[in-house]
Amino acid sequence: MNPALSNHKNFSHARKGGVKKPMRILVTAGPTREFIDPVRFISNLSTGSMGYAISGEAARRNHKVTLISGPVDITPPKNIKTINVITAQQMFAAVKAEFKNSDCLIMSAAVADFSPRKTLTNKMKKKTLPRQYILQLKQNPDILKWAGGRKAARLIIGFCMESEALIKNAKDKLKNKRADIVVANKINKNTSAFGRGLTKVSILQKNGHMLNIGPSKKAKIADILLDKIEALWYKNFNAAA
Numbered sequence: 001m002n003p004a005l006s007n008h009k010n011f012s013h014a015r016k017g018g019v020k021k022p023m024r025i026l027v028t029a030g031p032t033r034e035f036i037d038p039v040r041f042i043s044n045l046s047t048g049s050m051g052y053a054i055s056g057e058a059a060r061r062n063h064k065v066t067l068i069s070g071p072v073d074i075t076p077p078k079n080i081k082t083i084n085v086i087t088a089q090q091m092f093a094a095v096k097a098e099f100k101n102s103d104c105l106i107m108s109a110a111v112a113d114f115s116p117r118k119t120l121t122n123k124m125k126k127k128t129l130p131r132q133y134i135l136q137l138k139q140n141p142d143i144l145k146w147a148g149g150r151k152a153a154r155l156i157i158g159f160c161m162e163s164e165a166l167i168k169n170a171k172d173k174l175k176n177k178r179a180d181i182v183v184a185n186k187i188n189k190n191t192s193a194f195g196r197g198l199t200k201v202s203i204l205q206k207n208g209h210m211l212n213i214g215p216s217k218k219a220k221i222a223d224i225l226l227d228k229i230e231a232l233w234y235k236n237f238n239a240a241a
């Protein structure tokens with residue numbers, strides 16, 4: 001068996017009843033919607049299932065969880081504070097408000113990178129538009145990068161999804177966003193990173209460790225990720241977890 005996985009089992013077993021000194025964990029989940037007009041928006045295929053699995057597992061281990069969620073069709077886990085947002089700007093505002101009260105930020109949301117330069121107040125009418133219409137987009141704030149710049153003693157966890165050069169991009173992201181861990185999802189035909197199905201990920205750590213997992217349920221990925229987060233956080237406290 002992969003030694004990293006057998007260590008994981010021992011570690012997880014020790015935490016069966018939950019930790020005694022909970023962390024304050026801030027999780028983002030789901031897509032954001034960037035409105036063109038009152039009824040049309042740009043978004044992506046994120047369902048929120050990864051972020052909700054992480055939030056549920058963290059709460060089960062007795063951590064204090066705040067979940068900032070984009071629009072999804074999942075009931076939030078019990079015992080956690082949930083803040084619902086729709087746009088990237090709203091998610092950014094919520095993260096800014098909650099960040100100071102957190103020990104760890106897990107950015108599993110698929111934040112839209114761009115939004116329309118202007119959101120129209122009234123619904124766009126087909127008959128008033130030319131046959132080809134150019135929609136101007138502007139970049140959204142990079143929330144993870146903002147957080148990485150202010151991390152202090154916090155742990156920062158990012159996700160990435162790429163169709164090519166996955167590991168190289170994940171390593172760049174670890175550095176550029178000052179993250180402690182990046183979870184890399186490969187986009188391919190057989191295992192979609194989106195949705196409730198099985199998925200394959202690589203967990204990369206700042207210290208150079210990399211663990212390939214899957215195809216696995218998101219609950220298992222959440223479990224392994226939380227073991228890694230707890231190992232980093234409690235290393236200075238030894239048995240005090």
Ligand code: C5P
Nearest residue numbers: 107109111140141142143144158159160
């Ligand atoms: O750079 P890229 O968007 O690929 O990085 C992905 C990571 O950054 C994810 O953890 C995602 O939640 C986060 N992100 C963000 N703000 C954005 C876009 C992505 O925090 N505007």
